[in-house]
Amino acid sequence: MSRRLTRADLDALPSYVPGRNPADLARELGLTEAIKLASNEVPYGPLPGVPEAILEAATQVHRYPDMGVLALRETLAARLDVGIERIATGCGSVALCEHLLKAATVPGDEVVFSWRSFEAYPIIAATAGVTAVKVPNKADHGHDLDAMAAAVTDKTRVVFVCNPNNPTGTSVRRDELAAFIDRVGPEVLVILDEAYREFVTDDEVPDGLTEFGDRPNVVVVRTFSKAWGLAGLRAGYLVAQPEVADAVRKVVTPFSTNACVQAAALAALRAEDEMERRAALVISERTRLTEELRKFVPDVPESQANFVWLPLAERSVEFGKHCESRGVIVRPFPGDGVRVTVGTPEENDTFLKVAAEAGL
Known part of the structure; x- marks a missing residue:
């Protein structure tokens, strides 16, 4: 055979x-x-200005894009009031979640997430060779943070918190998220997936970067695919401590944030x-x-x-x-x-x- x-x-x-x-x-x-x-x-x-920016960038597609994505990262750093060394970009937030697993785990490690949550989590866990630990949602369809914290073991390297949660739309509140991060401890990477942050109206749903961005084990992941209208181009970014962001930049596929994406994302940010x-x-x-x-x-x-x-x-x-x-x-x-x-x-x-x- x-x-x-x-x-x-x-x-x-x-x-x-x-x-x-x-x-x-x-x-x-x-x-x-x-x-x-x-x-x-x-x-x-x-958004206004985006098609024009794409057309202009398209005249140079015979050249490689800026692999460091410096203009976009500088703009995001100024907008978010963080150092540029803390920002990594990728082909949408889902790609960045995949890269984070590559950067933080080895086969045999565990990743914990709520279920049902973003359907890509078990896929990227499997392709990274790590064990997916699915923790059932509560009766209100939201994350059961107590059960998720209890599921963390010595093998757990990463926890995903999708906030707001896809596909249920439910959210984790400020105090419960803070308590969860404290309970998980500093040895586990907590990824706050905030792909839908721009649609949040509940003041009790925290901005992960503002509230927890100073913690060394917290990563905030966001996308341009939703509110910023770039689903067809795929662009995302994360904000983490410099050593985590640097590790992600090392495993990102070279030039995956292409020239049209970079130009479109910059134009979209100008149309905030x-x-x-x-x-x-x-x-x-x-x-x-x-x-x-x-x-x-x-x-x-x-x-x-x-x-x-x-x-x-x-x-x-x-x-x-x-x-x-x-x-x-x-x-x-x-x-x-x-x-x-x-x-x-x-x-x-x-x-x-x-x-x-x-x-x-």
Whole structure:
């Protein structure tokens, strides 16, 4: 028998599930268009100045980009009031989480995270050769920090705290997060995944960088894919203590923050006021969606992200198929719930009509 060419343990690893292409669904159903509310994108197009910055950068794509990403890192450092040596960039926040595991773990180590949480965590844990320790969410669909702290062992090297949590939208409050970090101790790297930070309105949900950025074992990871409107280009950054950020920069794929990404991210940062205006629209619609959906599903949790969570358990896949059959793409998680991205008011109206027809 010939020896296989790939790792056998990857056979059991689930693939990351992207949102379905709405154009494909529209053709399948014979519709003019379909609505995609599955991937947590912001629906209002690129921020002003971004397309122009991409076009200008595109004239130089025969050259390698700045591998040090200095202009973007300098801009972020000034905006966040941290040293540039504390910032690393990558191909979205998920890539940075992957690089952090590469930098902080070896095969046989453990990584702890809440479940259900970001679906990439178990995938990147497996590819890094570390053991994923999944701690069930509480009844309110949020992190059980006490149980997560209790799950930390001598083998634990990394803990992920997704705040707000994807896909449930729930959040960890300031005091409980501080107590958790204290309990975990300084020997474990605590990664605060704040991909949805710009949509937070609850004052009790802490800014991880402001509140805990001075701690040597805390890393704050953020992205340009959501509120900043660069999902199609993939750009993220982390802020950590210099030795951690330096280790990440060593394992990042060279030139992975490409020239168009760097130019687009800088342009997006210059349009911060418009980003905040658009985020406010999303937040307003999030409130409306939550109120309307609670008429069908009373235990819809409060979301601090740009999506809402329907805890439909075994009905999740059926509801997802119902929505797709009517031209609305949502994201079911079998056995758990359905995540619905906040779209435009018109898209949300259509979804609410479709949801009402489902007889929840």
